[in-house]
Amino acid sequence: MASTEGGDFNPYRRAPQPLLVVISGPSGVGKDATINRMRELGYPFHFVVTATTRPRRPGEVHGQDYFFVSTDEFTAMIEQGELLEYAVVYGEYKGIPRAHVREALSSGQVVIMRLDVQGAATVRELVPDAVLIFLMAASEEELARRLRARRTESPARLEKRLATARQEMAQMANFDYVVVNRDHHLDDTVHQIEAIIMAERCRVKQRHIEL
């Protein structure tokens, strides 16, 4: 019988490879709620915290939900090349600190990043083997209702977000997976994302993540 301890290639020994998962989708689709629920349920993953200049929303924790920084601090990070990607979204800066992603990947855990659709497209170019998940609402009506419920959006701003969402929906084709985040079905959304991660870990052709 062939030894399973030999030094030669052994198909019984498959080393798990790092997995970089991007959760994206239009504004208001529920990216934050989804990631928070995954955390609550104790799903093991490393979440890469985005740096942003946007104001903190009630309940958000610095260093856990976002790094809330000033525009000056953000500009300094850009100049020092510390960001994997960054963008101006609705007049506010958002960016991913490169060092955090590297550290997270080296831990061997699944690394999850939350990105707007524009940021996801950038990551697709930088890291072609990242797993890109597009989160969408069940309908534009649900999306509008959620944005209104935030009460942080002026009518003009809301209309702009909906118009952007329509454009972003057309970019779905550049993603690997699409998950519908239905009202009152957050756990189904989380379950589908977990299934995608589990399936990706079973892929024969493993992904190569280099930053």
Place this chain on the structure above:
Amino acid sequence: MASTEGGDFNPYRRAPQPLLVVISGPSGVGKDATINRMRELGYPFHFVVTATTRPRRPGEVHGQDYFFVSTDEFTAMIEQGELLEYAVVYGEYKGIPRAHVREALSSGQVVIMRLDVQGAATVRELVPDAVLIFLMAASEEELARRLRARRTESPARLEKRLATARQEMAQMANFDYVVVNRDHHLDDTVHQIEAIIMAERCRVKQRHIEL
């Protein structure tokens, strides 16, 4: 706001497409146990029953586990072109009735077929977009132990199956996914297969199944 009822392309309406899943792997790896457990747990799928000339094992039900047919009946099915694929495995015929697969796919359910590694390779050629899952044991020792536990194998036959398994492991690269079916962890195996199916249903680029 864009209507979600319009006749134009609507990204909020994605029709689920048929999914053809092949569960394969070396003899003794647990293909039958896995599919039986999925059935017990009530997972919704349509199982395509294989026709075979091999003797019925204790507990196996005709028409549910296999169609147990004579060599004459099998030869007639080959001659009438009724089989999607067939092969001689360890001196016995095994084949998939084409009509069953077509019927199952038209039901819209996930269609699952159990095939030996040779049969899976044939299906890959016939239906390139089928989802191929390679089931493997955690080690060759576990595989040998399971084959011995069947008590239907002579020592020579057992050694032949293990030699074949070694060759079949090398064909894993032609599969989409690999799932390790560990002793006493059948539910983990089932959970991973269900995750793969759920993830495949979330794929943006949908698979095209034609027979």
